[in-house]
Amino acid sequence: EDLEKALNDRTLSHYPKDKFRILEIGEASTRGQFISLKKDYPLSHTSVAVITHAYHFPRVGRMIGSKWHPFGDETKVFFYLVDRDFKAPGSSEDIMREVERISRYIENGDLNISISPEIIF
Numbered sequence: 572e573d574l575e576k577a578l579n580d581r582t583l584s585h586y587p588k589d590k591f592r593i594l595e596i597g598e599a600s601t602r603g604q605f606i607s608l609k610k611d612y613p614l615s616h617t618s619v620a621v622i623t624h625a626y627h628f629p630r631v632g633r634m635i636g637s638k639w640h641p642f643g644d645e646t647k648v649f650f651y652l653v654d655r656d657f658k659a660p661g662s663s664e665d666i667m668r669e670v671e672r673i674s675r676y677i678e679n680g681d682l683n684i685s686i687s688p689e690i691i692f
Contacts (some may be wrong), residue, residue, distance in 0.1 A: 601631055602681070608641040615643025625652040626665045630673050632686035639681065650692035 578588045592612055608614070619642060623631050628650060634640065635648055642648060654662065676682040 601627075601634065602639050605634060605639045605641040614641070614646050616645045618647040618649065620649045620651060622651045622653065624659070624665075625655045626657060626662055626669055628652055628692070629686065630669055630676070630682065632690055633673065633677070633682040633684075635683075635690055636687040637681065637683050648687075648690050650690055652692060 574591070575593050576582075578586070578591055621631065632650065635642070657663070657666070673682065677684055
């Protein structure tokens with residue numbers, strides 16, 4: 572919301588608004604968002620910022636380079652992690668659920684075993 576507001580009121584006037592795609596989380600899964608992104612916004616030779624909660628990064632980071640990877644050639648992927656200190660209510664439970672999901676998704680072939688070293692965060 573803050574980025575969208577800054578773009579709309581021209582606080583970030585040196586950044587062309589048409590270069591930003593702010594996607595809503597909605598009801599779609601991360602995989603679904605990546606599939607939509609790849610279909611609707613083919614991204615190559617650019618930079619992409621992924622903003623996610625810190626507890627979610629180990630899973631989403633493994634999607635980069637997996638079969639769900641939405642980005643084309645020479646795309647720099649930057650991750651901005653929210654709540655790096657895990658102080659948000661329910662963080663411990665969220666982390667435990669992520670650990671379970673990551674293992675299951677790796678076994679199913681949906682995630683890479685490790686996080687791509689090309690990610691910048």
